[in-house]
Amino acid sequence: MTTRSVRALSGALKPLFSPRSPQGYVVAVCHQTHKSTYTTIAPPARYGGRHTVTLIPGDGIGPELAKHVCELFRFCCVPVDFEVVNVDSTETSEDDINNAIMAIRRNGVALKGNIETNHNLPPSYKSRNSLLRTTLDLYASVMHCQSLPGVRTQHRNIDIITIRENTEGEYSSLEHENVPGVVESLKIITRTKSLRIADYAFRTAREKGRRRVTAVHKANIMKLGDGLFLECCKEVASGYPEITFDSMIVDNTTMQLVSRPQQFDVMVMPNLYGNVVSNVCAGLVGGPGLVPGANYGENYAVFETGTRNTGKSIANRNTANPTAMLLASCLLLDHLKLHGYASMIRKAILSTITDSRLHTADLGGKGSTSEMVQSIMDAIQSTGPRTQRH
Amino acid sequence: MFSVLFLISINKQQNSVGRKKIDFCFIFFSVVTGSWGYIKFERPHQCAIKLVCFPASQIQTVTLIPGDGIGPEISNAVMKIFEAAKAPIRWEERNVTAIRGPGGKWMIPPDAKESMDKNKIGLKGPLKTPIAAGHPSMNLLLRKTFDLYANVRPCVSIEGYQTPYTDVNLVTIRENTEGEYSGIEHVIVDGVVQSIKLITEQASKRIAEYAFEYARNNQRASVTAVHKANIMRMSDGLFLRKCREAAEKYKDVKFTEMYLDTVCLNMVQDPTQFDVLVMPNLYGDILSDLCAGLIGGLGVTPSGNIGANGVAIFESVHGTAPDIAGKDLANPTALLLSAVMMLRHMGLHGHAKKIETACFDTIRDRKVLTKDLGGNSKCSEFTEAICQRMKDMD
Numbered sequence: 001m002t003t004r005s006v007r008a009l010s011g012a013l014k015p016l017f018s019p020r021s022p023q024g025y026v027v028a029v030c031h032q033t034h035k036s037t038y039t040t041i042a043p044p045a046r047y048g049g050r051h052t053v054t055l056i057p058g059d060g061i062g063p064e065l066a067k068h069v070c071e072l073f074r075f076c077c078v079p080v081d082f083e084v085v086n087v088d089s090t091e092t093s094e095d096d097i098n099n100a101i102m103a104i105r106r107n108g109v110a111l112k113g114n115i116e117t118n119h120n121l122p123p124s125y126k127s128r129n130s131l132l133r134t135t136l137d138l139y140a141s142v143m144h145c146q147s148l149p150g151v152r153t154q155h156r157n158i159d160i161i162t163i164r165e166n167t168e169g170e171y172s173s174l175e176h177e178n179v180p181g182v183v184e185s186l187k188i189i190t191r192t193k194s195l196r197i198a199d200y201a202f203r204t205a206r207e208k209g210r211r212r213v214t215a216v217h218k219a220n221i222m223k224l225g226d227g228l229f230l231e232c233c234k235e236v237a238s239g240y241p242e243i244t245f246d247s248m249i250v251d252n253t254t255m256q257l258v259s260r261p262q263q264f265d266v267m268v269m270p271n272l273y274g275n276v277v278s279n280v281c282a283g284l285v286g287g288p289g290l291v292p293g294a295n296y297g298e299n300y301a302v303f304e305t306g307t308r309n310t311g312k313s314i315a316n317r318n319t320a321n322p323t324a325m326l327l328a329s330c331l332l333l334d335h336l337k338l339h340g341y342a343s344m345i346r347k348a349i350l351s352t353i354t355d356s357r358l359h360t361a362d363l364g365g366k367g368s369t370s371e372m373v374q375s376i377m378d379a380i381q382s383t384g385p386r387t388q389r390h
Numbered sequence: 391m392f393s394v395l396f397l398i399s400i401n402k403q404q405n406s407v408g409r410k411k412i413d414f415c416f417i418f419f420s421v422v423t424g425s426w427g428y429i430k431f432e433r434p435h436q437c438a439i440k441l442v443c444f445p446a447s448q449i450q451t452v453t454l455i456p457g458d459g460i461g462p463e464i465s466n467a468v469m470k471i472f473e474a475a476k477a478p479i480r481w482e483e484r485n486v487t488a489i490r491g492p493g494g495k496w497m498i499p500p501d502a503k504e505s506m507d508k509n510k511i512g513l514k515g516p517l518k519t520p521i522a523a524g525h526p527s528m529n530l531l532l533r534k535t536f537d538l539y540a541n542v543r544p545c546v547s548i549e550g551y552q553t554p555y556t557d558v559n560l561v562t563i564r565e566n567t568e569g570e571y572s573g574i575e576h577v578i579v580d581g582v583v584q585s586i587k588l589i590t591e592q593a594s595k596r597i598a599e600y601a602f603e604y605a606r607n608n609q610r611a612s613v614t615a616v617h618k619a620n621i622m623r624m625s626d627g628l629f630l631r632k633c634r635e636a637a638e639k640y641k642d643v644k645f646t647e648m649y650l651d652t653v654c655l656n657m658v659q660d661p662t663q664f665d666v667l668v669m670p671n672l673y674g675d676i677l678s679d680l681c682a683g684l685i686g687g688l689g690v691t692p693s694g695n696i697g698a699n700g701v702a703i704f705e706s707v708h709g710t711a712p713d714i715a716g717k718d719l720a721n722p723t724a725l726l727l728s729a730v731m732m733l734r735h736m737g738l739h740g741h742a743k744k745i746e747t748a749c750f751d752t753i754r755d756r757k758v759l760t761k762d763l764g765g766n767s768k769c770s771e772f773t774e775a776i777c778q779r780m781k782d783m784d
Contacts, residue, residue: 190581
């Protein structure tokens, strides 16, 4: 056995033997073995040939979309069982979210809806979504924005992957009021995390055959913070000579995105700019109802809608667009290496989207969620695989 | 000094929320200064005395900062156009290259500061901003010196310059002094950097009140506060609280709050749903550039910075474009529209309208346009076309 395959094997066996400790865990320098979080780590153990996935319905349109996902999976006979964990956003105690985190540690993967954060509550109540991401160290938030056929937008031929650092930066939740009326909020940028996200970005670009990675920053103003981020990106870029690396200031980036979005390929950035840029990209390809998002960590993966909206105003009206959540479930299936099911469902979703009569309100149509899901199921049935109707 | 006062009108009307409004309008004429104006008293608003003074033949002095790169040529273009429009403006040119003052602190040259303090109004071209060079950004220095707390950028779609977005008509008002751009950063340990975002009650209150005042004075229907208080609970929470308090005082303007990511998402899908946006520094920077991109870029976007003590500096926000500097290829539209904004601020609405109309008509005509607008004329030709149009209007 070569050294490389021994290392790969021990890497695969590590989750079974080593204790899971998200805290106090030093990220190895990127020059070590190329450990891609979603290709070399084996999918979690299967019992009876079926995977168990944590499902957190969340608030707003989350529960109804989660139901549709379960329905679709049952229909397609996908070998996935969902362990549903409800998180009550009105509760001030953190028990619910801790249960959810424990369930994700147990299963390794999760599909989640957005949990609402009431921003009028005091700072001691932390955002549940943020807590989940930082505790599980889901350091990379990946969103693939592609122009979809059948969806009318101002720009065409967009194909951008945004990779956003998910655990530090402006979202550190470290704030204090020194004197009444003067508040400081700390933005933390570290070398290890910046190297880690840059490495993730370049590995992803290489694996997907992408030619260019753009780092988005504001180093002309935040010279030390974003300067460090940029430096780490440049350092990692030197190890990937076949990929072009450039950088762009965030305000220029947003301006370029609305005038010529086709110039971008893969973008990597710290937390807040990632929020802005990924939302702009999602808006450019058709809105929050179309783009799935994935959060990857060293040991866990959580899938959700890309723009993380609760959709409170359209909850329970059967008008939400299920595409984003269903495409997120396809990403989940890909992560579990159930590629056959993933591509089958994805093809059905894309064929449904091209039919503008089924478009929901966010795409300018009058269709309903259930009609869209039904159409997807019909499309799957017509392609022939074994399906199960209730 | 007033010598004669005439009551010219009493208006009784109902405003949009159904409250009765009475305004009294007096016209006055001063023999000594030769200026005339009108005073409008509005009831029942609290601070309702609007005094507008038209200096009859008085020329106002404005500090002009040409800037770097293409700055000098576009400033010349603007001066030429103002001359052709016979605007009562005298320009006082100054340079603002940073110098080290006593105590080692970087500051702008004292003659520039003196000129601005005297004239109160300034027009500025693009200034170089070096990345990691030692001295702070020049724009930052100007802001700190004159306490320019509000950056106002009206983004209106230009007829004749097509973009994928039509009918954009919004204004971004950005807090300009603190927030993420406080410049307070330090390396805690090797490899860990901390940047401080500063939000104070005073600055938030000031910008919120300015936003509502602007909305009222410019007949805008609503103000939206953009924030991320779900994550930055204390800092953006404070900002939001001050906006809510200001909204209480200006009940005639509608107030809404929206998360930054939702604004970005909706802005690129349908920008017509927004009116006036008020936000802290970083979000303002990103959103104002996003909106500029919607109407065609920084080459056609005006911008104004309002400071304490009545100081206002209007500027073009594009870069110095060193690659085309000195080649007569630059587009003076941004600086020109900022100058028009300046004229409106000074009350010279007639001249502002004339210059703006000439500029938009030239662009709509599409015969003489600079390269970035899709034509291949020179800067001087474009300027000449606008001057000619104004002469024809007279």
